[in-house]
Amino acid sequence: MEVRVGRAAIVTFALYLISPTLFHYIEQARLASVPAVVLATAVVALYIAAGCTGPRRSWHRWSVGVMALLVYLPLPLLGEWWAASGVFLVAMVLGLLPWRLSLPVFVLVCAAETLKSMALGDGLPGGVTWTLTVLVAAVPLAGLTHFAETARELYATRAELVTVEVAAQRARAMRELEGILGNRLDAIADQGRRVVAGVDGDAETVKKELAHMLDMAREAQKEMRGFAHREQRLPSGTTDRYP
Known part of the structure; x- marks a missing residue:
């Protein structure tokens, strides 16, 4: 105005x-x-x-x-x-x-x-x-x-400050999300490794299922961290400015 x-x-x-x-x-x-x-x-x-x-x-x-x-x-x-x-x-x-x-x-x-x-x-x-x-x-x-x-x-200048603040907030959110989900997935992976290590040879089917669960957890962890890294590199979007 x-x-x-x-x-x-x-x-x-x-x-x-x-x-x-x-x-x-x-x-x-x-x-x-x-x-x-x-x-x-x-x-x-x-x-x-x-x-x-x-x-x-x-x-x-x-x-x-x-x-x-x-x-x-x-x-x-x-x-x-x-x-x-x-x-x-x-x-x-x-x-x-x-x-x-x-x-x-x-x-x-x-x-x-x-x-x-x-x-x-x-x-x-x-x-x-x-x-x-x-x-x-x-x-x-x-x-x-x-x-x-x-x-x-x-x-x-105000638009630039808003853009920078939004980008910083999104980067912080991505880091927090990566930490939370990464910890959860790490816990799942550790639990799966312990289960697989403790299963006897007679429970081959259980071992396969648990190994598959472990692979999925690892893949989910990899994808989530890759997504978080990509989000941190993305621009925060454009802000309308007067020419």
């Missing part, structure tokens, strides 16, 4: 952040409106795909580069309204990259956002103000991404 809530919050907040940009371009009758809507949809889809797809893999790092291209390359064509898409890039840097990599990339993106604002006509104070505005919007989105990933990792 925590994972689902976190992912739903990511989707909801991402749509909320992009909605003014989408509405602006939808209302425009210019030629650039269609590619702007398509690109804005791609920005949100990329962030949702990267932020809601389970364990961090190598492609998540590449997705940050793709997001940077989506944020900065269309800027000369789409104008200052497209500048708001930088929020997703900052959130992706904070929420998806490893900490050792995220800090230098974060500083670089902040500098790029300041320069972008100045290139659009703001002075240095305006550029810094814009960068702070982007950060204020990006930090909650990155926090939601971290929350969803942390919840997923906690669930996966």
Whole structure:
């Protein structure tokens, strides 16, 4: 439930952040409106795909580069309204990259956002103000991404612990079962040997029956111990996990 809530919050907040940009371009009758809507949809889809797809893999790092291209390359064509898409890039840097990599990339993106604002006509104070505005919007989105990933990792860890505990309990049960049945079968075998050793030659039939009983006891003991050893080597089964 925590994972689902976190992912739903990511989707909801991402749509909320992009909605003014989408509405602006939808209302425009210019030629650039269609590619702007398509690109804005791609920005949100990329962030949702990267932020809601389970364990961090190598492609998540590449997705940050793709997001940077989506944020900065269309800027000369789409104008200052497209500048708001930088929020997703900052959130992706904070929420998806490893900490050792995220800090230098974060500083670089902040500098790029300041320069972008100045290139659009703001002075240095305006550029810094814009960068702070982007950060204020990006930090909650990155926090939601971290929350969803942390919840997923906690669930996966709990599932691993349950799996290990079940396997340990089954191994203990198999050892106890082997000991109990093994002792009983050993006792039967010993008793059979004593009976066979004490029977006279006139009781040949009894000897054969008791010898047969002894063989069966030995075979049952062998099969039971083999079964117990096989059970201890088997995996304890799979546990459902979030991807």
